[in-house]
Structures are given as C-alpha cells and as structure tokens.
Amino acid sequence: MSALIAQQSTQLAQPNAQDDGDALALRYGAEVSLRGARGLGLSVAPVREADDVVFEAAVGGLNLGAADERFVVCNAMVRDDKGPVRYGDVVGLRSRLARGRCLGVRDAAFAGEDEAPAFRRALVGAGERWEVLSAADAGSAAARGAAAPRRGDVVRSGDSVNLRAPRAGDAYLRRRAGAAGADDAAELGRGGADGPGADGAWRLAAAGAPHWSRWLDDRPYLSGAFGAWASRAVEVGGAGAADDFERDLAEDVLSALGGREGGRVRRAVGDGRLAVDDGNVKPEQLPLLELARRCVPLGDAFLKCRAFCRGAARYERGRCAHAAAAKLREVLREYLVFVAQLETVVRSGKGGLARLAATCRDASVALDALVAACAAVDAAPAGGAVVDALADAARDARDADAKRVLTSLAEAAAAPYLQALRRWCVDGQLDDPYGEFCVAEDVDAEKTAVARDYNASYWDERFTSDAGKAAGGAVKSHLAKVLTAGKYRVVLRDAACSGEDNELEATWAALTPADVVEDAAGRLARAIDQAYAASAAELKAVLFERERGLEKLRVLKRFFLAGQGDFLANFLDLADAELRKPAQKASPTRLAHLLAVALAASARGEGAVIEGLRLEPALASRDLRAHLDAIHRHEGADDDDAVVTETPLLAVDAFVLDCRAPWPAALLLSRRSVVKYQLAFRRVFRAKRVERRLLSCWTDQQASKRWCGRGATRSALAPAFLLRQRMLHFAQSLVFYATSDVVGARWAGLEEELRRAPHVDAALAAHDAFLDAVLRDLLLANHRLLGLVADLERSCDRFCDAADRFSEAALDAATAAARRAGVAPGARAALAETTLTAALPAYVDGVRAAGASWRRLAGQFVDALRAECRVQRGSHLADLLARLQDHD
Numbered sequence: 001m002s003a004l005i006a007q008q009s010t011q012l013a014q015p016n017a018q019d020d021g022d023a024l025a026l027r028y029g030a031e032v033s034l035r036g037a038r039g040l041g042l043s044v045a046p047v048r049e050a051d052d053v054v055f056e057a058a059v060g061g062l063n064l065g066a067a068d069e070r071f072v073v074c075n076a077m078v079r080d081d082k083g084p085v086r087y088g089d090v091v092g093l094r095s096r097l098a099r100g101r102c103l104g105v106r107d108a109a110f111a112g113e114d115e116a117p118a119f120r121r122a123l124v125g126a127g128e129r130w131e132v133l134s135a136a137d138a139g140s141a142a143a144r145g146a147a148a149p150r151r152g153d154v155v156r157s158g159d160s161v162n163l164r165a166p167r168a169g170d171a172y173l174r175r176r177a178g179a180a181g182a183d184d185a186a187e188l189g190r191g192g193a194d195g196p197g198a199d200g201a202w203r204l205a206a207a208g209a210p211h212w213s214r215w216l217d218d219r220p221y222l223s224g225a226f227g228a229w230a231s232r233a234v235e236v237g238g239a240g241a242a243d244d245f246e247r248d249l250a251e252d253v254l255s256a257l258g259g260r261e262g263g264r265v266r267r268a269v270g271d272g273r274l275a276v277d278d279g280n281v282k283p284e285q286l287p288l289l290e291l292a293r294r295c296v297p298l299g300d301a302f303l304k305c306r307a308f309c310r311g312a313a314r315y316e317r318g319r320c321a322h323a324a325a326a327k328l329r330e331v332l333r334e335y336l337v338f339v340a341q342l343e344t345v346v347r348s349g350k351g352g353l354a355r356l357a358a359t360c361r362d363a364s365v366a367l368d369a370l371v372a373a374c375a376a377v378d379a380a381p382a383g384g385a386v387v388d389a390l391a392d393a394a395r396d397a398r399d400a401d402a403k404r405v406l407t408s409l410a411e412a413a414a415a416p417y418l419q420a421l422r423r424w425c426v427d428g429q430l431d432d433p434y435g436e437f438c439v440a441e442d443v444d445a446e447k448t449a450v451a452r453d454y455n456a457s458y459w460d461e462r463f464t465s466d467a468g469k470a471a472g473g474a475v476k477s478h479l480a481k482v483l484t485a486g487k488y489r490v491v492l493r494d495a496a497c498s499g500e501d502n503e504l505e506a507t508w509a510a511l512t513p514a515d516v517v518e519d520a521a522g523r524l525a526r527a528i529d530q531a532y533a534a535s536a537a538e539l540k541a542v543l544f545e546r547e548r549g550l551e552k553l554r555v556l557k558r559f560f561l562a563g564q565g566d567f568l569a570n571f572l573d574l575a576d577a578e579l580r581k582p583a584q585k586a587s588p589t590r591l592a593h594l595l596a597v598a599l600a601a602s603a604r605g606e607g608a609v610i611e612g613l614r615l616e617p618a619l620a621s622r623d624l625r626a627h628l629d630a631i632h633r634h635e636g637a638d639d640d641d642a643v644v645t646e647t648p649l650l651a652v653d654a655f656v657l658d659c660r661a662p663w664p665a666a667l668l669l670s671r672r673s674v675v676k677y678q679l680a681f682r683r684v685f686r687a688k689r690v691e692r693r694l695l696s697c698w699t700d701q702q703a704s705k706r707w708c709g710r711g712a713t714r715s716a717l718a719p720a721f722l723l724r725q726r727m728l729h730f731a732q733s734l735v736f737y738a739t740s741d742v743v744g745a746r747w748a749g750l751e752e753e754l755r756r757a758p759h760v761d762a763a764l765a766a767h768d769a770f771l772d773a774v775l776r777d778l779l780l781a782n783h784r785l786l787g788l789v790a791d792l793e794r795s796c797d798r799f800c801d802a803a804d805r806f807s808e809a810a811l812d813a814a815t816a817a818a819r820r821a822g823v824a825p826g827a828r829a830a831l832a833e834t835t836l837t838a839a840l841p842a843y844v845d846g847v848r849a850a851g852a853s854w855r856r857l858a859g860q861f862v863d864a865l866r867a868e869c870r871v872q873r874g875s876h877l878a879d880l881l882a883r884l885q886d887h888d
Helices: 002-013 138-143 242-257 283-312 319-347 353-379 384-396 400-427 447-451 472-477 479-494 502-509 513-517 523-546 549-560 565-579 588-602 607-613 624-632 671-708 712-756 760-777 783-821 825-871 877-887
Strands: 031-035 041-049 052-061 071-075 090-095 101-104 118-121 130-134 159-164 171-176 184-190 202-206 265-267 274-276 439-441 463-465 615-619 655-659
Touching: 242 283, 242 319, 242 353, 283 319, 283 353, 319 353, 319 384, 319 400, 353 384, 353 400, 384 400, 384 472, 384 513, 400 479, 400 502, 400 513, 400 523, 439 479, 463 479, 472 479, 472 513, 472 523, 479 523, 502 523, 513 523, 523 549, 523 760, 549 588, 549 655, 549 671, 549 712, 565 588, 565 671, 588 615, 624 671, 624 783, 655 671, 671 712, 671 760, 671 783, 712 760, 712 783, 712 825, 712 877, 783 825, 825 877
Parallel strands: none
Antiparallel strands: 031 041, 031 071, 031 202, 041 052, 052 118, 052 184, 071 090, 090 101, 090 130, 101 118, 130 159, 159 171, 159 202, 171 184, 265 274, 439 463, 615 655
C-alpha cells in the first residue's frame, strides 16, 4: 500500500501525469473552449455576406460556457475516435453554432495577414486540420516537479497548447489585437525561435469549466502541496538542555502535523516527503529523533489529503468528487482541531514526544486509510466510480474510525449522484453537466430522423448507458432499467403526457445516499423497478391508446401487406396505364391522385388514421432484387441514387407505398420498419400484378373460344390454355401464401404479443420480429428462391405479352376486316377463325417454348423449395410446397 500511496502522491504533485483514465484528460467528441491572452477566449462571430452567413473566428469570448465559445474536438485522422487527445495529434475544431462547420484556413499556401481562419466547411479537410503542440513553460513545469509534456502525452483540461496549421507551414493560430473599441481577431502567424509567443498560446479546457489559476500549479507552496527543494543550507544547532531539545523537536513535529516545516522537520530532497534532520545530534538525543520520525508520516498523510481536496475541486472532476472533497475538508478541519489539542497538551507539559508518538500512531491508521481512499478516487473516472472507490475503501477499512469517515465520504459523494438518478428516472431530465452519470446523451441525435432515415439510431443511441459510471450494486444490476425508464420519461415529456406520480415521488424522496452506497434493504432497487414499471405502462398507453398504435399497424397491414384486397384491385384498375410507363416518365402527381382515390374507396371509415400516417406513392430507382442486393452490400436501404440498368425500369416495378408517422408514433413506425413494410409490399404487389395479368389473359382466351369453335384451331390453342392455367395457379398460390399463410397467420400472434408486452421495448421487439419473419417467409432473405420466383414471374409476363399480341393481331384484325367487308355479325366467326388460323403457328411455337421454359423453372423452384423445407422445419413454406405439388 505504501508504494501505491507514493505513486498517487507523485501524481497529485504532478498535474501533467499522463494517464488515459485521468478524469482531467480531454477526449475526442467532447466540447472544449480555448482561452487566449488577456483571458479572452476564441469564439464564433457570424457575419452576413450577400445571401449567406459566414462564421469568422474572433477572440472576444468571456469563457462563460456560451454556445459561441464551445468547440467539438474531433480526430482529423481517425473518424469517430473517442479516445484521449494527445500532444502531436491532428485535430479539427467543429462549432455547432456555425452549423457544424470546422475552423480552417482557405488557401493552400500561407497568405500572411490576408489569411484569416474562419468556419467555412463541415468536412475536416486539409485546411481544417490543426496540430496540437505544447505551449507549457518548461521553467514552471520544473518548479512544480513535473516534466514538460511531450508528443504522445495526454492533453489535460487546462493545459496550454499551440495550434499549428499544417496546410500553412509554420503558421500558428494567434490572437491579433483589434482596433480601439473592437474585439480581438484570430489570425495565422509565423512562429519564431521561441514558438508563436504568448498570443499563440491557448488554454484548452472542457467547455464551461471556470478558469483554473496557473499559480495553483506553478506556485505549489501557496496551494498547500509544495514539492521538494533542491537543497537546504540552514544550520540547526543541537546544543542545549535535553528538555529544550525535546521541546523544540516537539514544536517541529506539531508544525509538521499541520503541514508546515520546522527547524529539523524539512521537506526531503527528491521525493518531497517530510523528513527529520539528524545532523549535529548527540547520541542520547537519537531516541527522541526516532520518536519524531514516527510522527512525521501523519503530516505527510495530511498534506496528501489536502492536495487531493485541491485537485478534486477542479470543475472537470464532477460533482461526486466535489462533494467528497468538501466532506474531506470537514474531516481535515477536525484533524487540525486534533493537532491544536495535541499542541495544548505538549505546551502544558503534560506530555512529550513519547505521548505525541503514541497519539500519532493511533491517528495514523485512519489517516492512512484516507490517503489510500484518495489515491483510489484520484485514479478512478468521474461519477459512480468515485462512489464505488470510497465504498470499497470503507469496506476494506479495519479501523472503526476510518470506516466511519470513509462511509461518510462515500455517502457525501453519492448524494449528487442520487439526485441525478432521481431526476432521470422520475422526471426524464438528464442533469449531468460534468458527464459523470451512468447515462450519456448524444445531443446531435434528432428525433425527427427516425421517420425519415433508415439508419437513424435515435431511440437506440441518443441515450446510452455506461456501466463504468454506475454507482453501487443496485444501479449496476438495474442499469438497463435505469436507462429505459429515463428514455420513456423523455418521450412522455416530449409528448406532453408525463403527469405527477405522488407514490413514485414519495418512494424516491425516502431514499438516502446510503442506499446508493450499500443497498442492503433493497429500497433503491425497488424504486428503480417502480419507476421503470410506471414509465413503461404510461408510454405504452400513450402509443397504443392515444396514438392508436395498433390501429396504425392494422392500416399498414391492409395497404402494405394486402390485408384488404380491393385496394390493390382498385388501384391497379385506375393506374394501369400510368404504371405501364417507364419509371422516369411516370407522373408522381397523377399516381398520388389515383392512390388517394383508391384509398378513399378502401378506407372503410378510417380516414383519420390514414391521414395521420400520410400514405404516399413513391417510385424507387431500382427493382426489388437490385434493392435487396444493395442492402446486402450495405449501400443503404433507401433508393435515393439513380441506378443505370440495361432495360428501362417500368413504373409498375418501381412503385412503392411510403408512410410517415408523427412523433411519438414514429417510435413504432420508424423508417427502418417502414422500409421493411415497403419490401414486403413490393413482393406482394408484384405477385398481385402478375395474377391480374393472367386473369386478364384468361378473359381474352375465353373470348377467343367464341371465334375458334371446336375444330383444329381450338385444339391447337389447348396448350396455351393449359400453360395459362398452370401459371395462374402458381400466381394465385403465391398471393394466397403471402397474404394468408404468412401475414394472416402471423398477424394474430403479433396483436397478442403487443397486448401482453409489458413495455414499449418489448412491443418494438415483437413488431421487428414480426417484420423479419414476414420478410423471411416471403423469400426476401433467400436469394436463390427469390431469383427463381422472379424468373417465373417474368416468364408469366412474357406469356401474357405474347397472348396480348396474338389477340390484337388475330381477333382485333379479324373484327376490323369483317367490318370493312360489311360482314354481318353473325357471319364473322368464319372470318375470325381464318385470321386466327393464319396467326396460330407462330403463337403455338412461342407457347411451346414458353411451356418448356416454365416447366424447367417450376421444377427448379419446387426442388429448391423442398430443400428449404428440410432446413426450415415447421415453416409456412411447406404449405406452399404442398399446394404446388398437388397441382402438378
């Protein structure tokens, strides 16, 4: 333990100790401020030029944490780096106030006074890169016993740095004095032999952190943690009476116990510890010196605790460390009262060094435990780790007084943590200005992105948990519930639905910091469970009662998953001509109008729900297979970029429904869920379209029977009738399988799971599982089966096209010829049969080739389907296989 204490005391004496886990270390993604000369900080100054707003870099901020003084530091070389910032790194400084733009220079070459840094681009390019160099004074660093920072060392909050622009050579970011009455400006300046000078030095600190005076580090004697001096040349005499020597030595020891040097008790050279000078001492006085040496470590422990209080008072350490330091200062005041009582005893002549050493020996146990606890806290990150470090130290303490003191410190540190926990779980407010709570917020996340971006992660990543900052066993074991309860409260507050719960408030008001440190009675765990259950029930009621979530899902089932067949039938009848056009020539406005007519005819009195969902038509830039291939290649789920294909994409293959839901219903119908509905819709819509074309072909074939009679012509058309029937059976089986076997069979289970879901996350998981199962059963996850289905449907389209051409070339031509010849309607059959007989050979040959291709593809599909059924035992694919085999 002594080695650990010595190590931590060295770190306390050296504020620039480099440790990746240092609570003062600056990390990428954090907001920082830059304080320049005269205490003024770098800020953003918007200037309107023409039709745009240009954001210039000024030096006029007062470092009060305003938005124009906050900059997000990002690694210019490694994207999304969250590690510590180190000297020598190349960073970017992004301002949220400047619309996410980064501080940079415009020209590739240094342009002198004409080049002024500004916020122009959001990308971190060559002009937006800044190299972080140390601007610390080597002399002041040596004075406080610390080494000057080197490349690779961690940059700590409050360090003085230079920012060099690699694109501009040796130019540095500097302050330029403004004219009378004007603010200072930022510029690029050349560095001299001694660097960029005072105007190029910037104090890099966490945004909002108050100024930490340099003399607290550069003049350590005044801060109460003075280091070792190079030498002491004071002569201390040893002559005199033994009583006088003992009395003087006792006075020195009392001074040492109060953290001050005396005549013989001085700071040792090198390690900075208090030591007793044994020069010029008589042999009979050596026992007294030994007694003094036993007392001095208590003064060392006091100095280390006082140095910890000073360091823990830094803004960046967080409220838990602040509270622990405040409580420790109270303990140290009691210690100073104890030293004053010892002084009274010694000066009254009632005790000498022997009594002083015995008293110090008893007191050193508790103070040594405090030193070890301070060392553990100083090595721990902020937040819950501080509470846990003090709680562990209290449990390990063997002395009753030490256990009591450490327990009081742990409870003091847990008090602000409990307050933040209560506000999060009960009110949904993240009160965490120091970033020490176990829940973190991504302020860049937008809740509206859930409804428009497939990859939006608002619900999953706007609030995230950090087990390393969880305090106590109860919070650690219930961390998921803590995170979820707060997220629910945030949504309820945004939806203006969160009311007061007196019972919940009373439960949390009865909690004490001791419940966080050691939840022996389980009160904190029960409070978290209660908060989670209350918020979950309330949010589920909002989504499924006020927002009519289940009704909205039923609307999507009817219109996206063909749960109501008349909608697709009406729309295909109305928009058939428009859907036959190439996608680039189809009119979205006309399709929207026709869709509105079809929805109005099929809404069944639920227009309010449909209107709230905003069902809209859209034309994708690629067909379904290309869309799925793009998803598998991780190119994105939305079809924003045009895709060049060999054949023009028809509107019928590009048509898709779109749906946008308002907040908070967008949680249930996020963009990711809507895209899954769209994929299923395109598969069902394609199958329904093929079925309707084959039905139309059946109608034409029935009409042709009236013209061809019962002779050889009708016998020649029999293979076409048979092939059409097989294709129609396949298409109808596929539609029935999709709508009944897949969607219909799984929908009842989804509704039951949604009703039984204890909270919203369970409902969202059930909904996602339903969509994934539907997509899987619709063969969208099986590339081979989906490809065979697409080939079979294309074969059906080619057959229908050939049948349409035959009807147009034969029947329509025969009718026109009969009309021109003046043949009576009753005598047209012979003329029609003659025309059909002439066009029949080519058509029959085409049917024969199409039939052979169909049988080959159908056999491959049945074989592949049979093999898949062996893999997916008990799936709905067996029903489709049985239906197709029975027909064969």
